[in-house]
Amino acid sequence: MTARVGIVVFPGTNCELDVQWAVESLGGHAELLWHGERTVRDVDAVVVPGGFAHGDYLRTGAIARFSPVMDAVTAHAAVGGPVVGICNGFQVLTEAGLLPGALQKNTGLTFVCDTVALEVVSTRSVLTNRAERGAVLRIPINHFEGNYVCDAETLARLRADDRIVVRYVANPNGSLDDIAGISNEAGNVVGLMPHPERASDPLLGSADGVVLLESLLAAAAAKV
Amino acid sequence: MRYAVRIDVTHLPGVLDPQGATVERALPALGYANVSEVSIAKTIRLVIDAASEAAARTQVDEMCRRILANPVIERYTVDVDEVVPT
Numbered sequence: 001m002t003a004r005v006g007i008v009v010f011p012g013t014n015c016e017l018d019v020q021w022a023v024e025s026l027g028g029h030a031e032l033l034w035h036g037e038r039t040v041r042d043v044d045a046v047v048v049p050g051g052f053a054h055g056d057y058l059r060t061g062a063i064a065r066f067s068p069v070m071d072a073v074t075a076h077a078a079v080g081g082p083v084v085g086i087c088n089g090f091q092v093l094t095e096a097g098l099l100p101g102a103l104q105k106n107t108g109l110t111f112v113c114d115t116v117a118l119e120v121v122s123t124r125s126v127l128t129n130r131a132e133r134g135a136v137l138r139i140p141i142n143h144f145e146g147n148y149v150c151d152a153e154t155l156a157r158l159r160a161d162d163r164i165v166v167r168y169v170a171n172p173n174g175s176l177d178d179i180a181g182i183s184n185e186a187g188n189v190v191g192l193m194p195h196p197e198r199a200s201d202p203l204l205g206s207a208d209g210v211v212l213l214e215s216l217l218a219a220a221a222a223k224v
Numbered sequence: 225m226r227y228a229v230r231i232d233v234t235h236l237p238g239v240l241d242p243q244g245a246t247v248e249r250a251l252p253a254l255g256y257a258n259v260s261e262v263s264i265a266k267t268i269r270l271v272i273d274a275a276s277e278a279a280a281r282t283q284v285d286e287m288c289r290r291i292l293a294n295p296v297i298e299r300y301t302v303d304v305d306e307v308v309p310t
Contacts, residue, residue: 059294066291095294102296109242147240149297174240 002029003220006043008073008089010035010053010064015086015197019049022200026210028217035067045082045126045220046073048089050142050195060103060145061091070096082126082219083189087143090181090191099182099191100158101150103143107174111144115206117169118180118194122162125183126219127190127212136169137208139194141180146193148175148182158182165190188219226307227272227280231292231300234265239297241265268292271307280304 005023007016009032016032023030033040035053040046054063064070070092077083077098085093093099106112118139120131131137150158155177158164165181173193181192196209235241241263248262274280284302293300 058291062291062294094296102294104297105240105242107240109240109245149239151296 002027003045003217004028004043005030005045005047005216005220006033006040007031008033008035008046008048008069010051010067010092012053012055013049013051013088015050015088015195018195019047019086019197022197022209022213023047023217025200026213026217028213028220033069035064035069038068038072040069040072040076043076044223045084045216046076047216048073048083048085048092049197050087050089053088053092056088059095060088061093061095064092065096074098077184077189080186080188081223082216084127084216085189085191086195086197087141087146087193090193091145093189093191098189099184100154101148101176101182103145103193104147104149105145106143106147106172112146112172113140113142114172115140115199116172116194118166119169121164121167122183122187124162125165125187125190125215127181127183127192127196127215128165130215130218131211135211137166137211138199138206139196139209139212140198140206141172141194142198143173143193146173146175148179148193150176161185163187166192166194225274225276225280226309227274227277228305228307229270229272229280229284230303231268231270231284231288232265233268233288233293233298233300234263236297236299277304277306
């Protein structure tokens with residue numbers, strides 16, 4: 001059965017169609033979920049895509065977490081459903097308490113738009129179950145607030161529990177422990193700053209994001 | 225009762241403050257070489273109807289913890305003044 005992926009759209013989200021295109025190009029079914037809906041319908045996986053949800057007012061992701069759809073996303077995550085937050089979506093998931101820590105402004109005080117090398121650290125997550133540990137992927141980043149921060153205790157837990165999903169090979173933003181993406185304890189909720197959907201076809205300069213999206217589709221199909 | 229509330233949300237020590245850092249670098253260029261520790265933060269003002277100042281403070285504190293500040297990277301202080309009708 002085709003894996004069904006729901007893509008959450010807040011006012012100000014701008015990467016939803018890229019994610020939809022990438023998912024469908026890999027044989028998945030993708031549909032958009034408006035933030036005012038109180039349901040994620042019958043999707044198998046949820047993606048919270050990049051952009052500037054609610055204008056990033058107050059703090060990035062701060063207002064989005066109170067959108068009606070987020071209760072349904074949280075419930076979906078609670079029963080083991082795959083949830084992936086990309087870029088602004090990562091910020092939304094930390095504000096919503098689905099992932100620990102926060103994303104602060106980049107060191108160097110600059111917006112970074114580049115294609116960077118990522119090392120796959122954990123293959124336990126819904127985004128990396130098809131990848132190889134230690135593999136290096138070239139994936140675009142595009143953010144001002146991508147500098148991951150958390151307290152020492154949380155970092156120790158992330159390391160000990162194999163929850164650091166991907167690390168930057170050359171840290172572009174000051175992120176703690178070179179963290180580019182983390183997961184929750186069960187591995188079904190993942191947040192990352194890089195955009196796998198923008199590396200989903202050789203025509204885009206890299207197809208290294210395909211293995212990540214295929215991992216998500218595999219996790220979604222396993223749930224069907 | 226009606227209370228005017230001022231909430232200052234500042235960065236926790238160690239959290240990057242690009243605006244503060246940029247201004248701190250700009251000031252010496254204007255001859256103010258003796259300025260340090262510049263930080264630029266958020267001020268939120270609001271008016272709240274509550275039974276007492278204590279009740280107002282309790283609610284503001286809850287709002288700060290739930291949405292107005294992010295305890296991972298920010299801290300906040302609250303000032304409450306009763307609004308006297310004129």
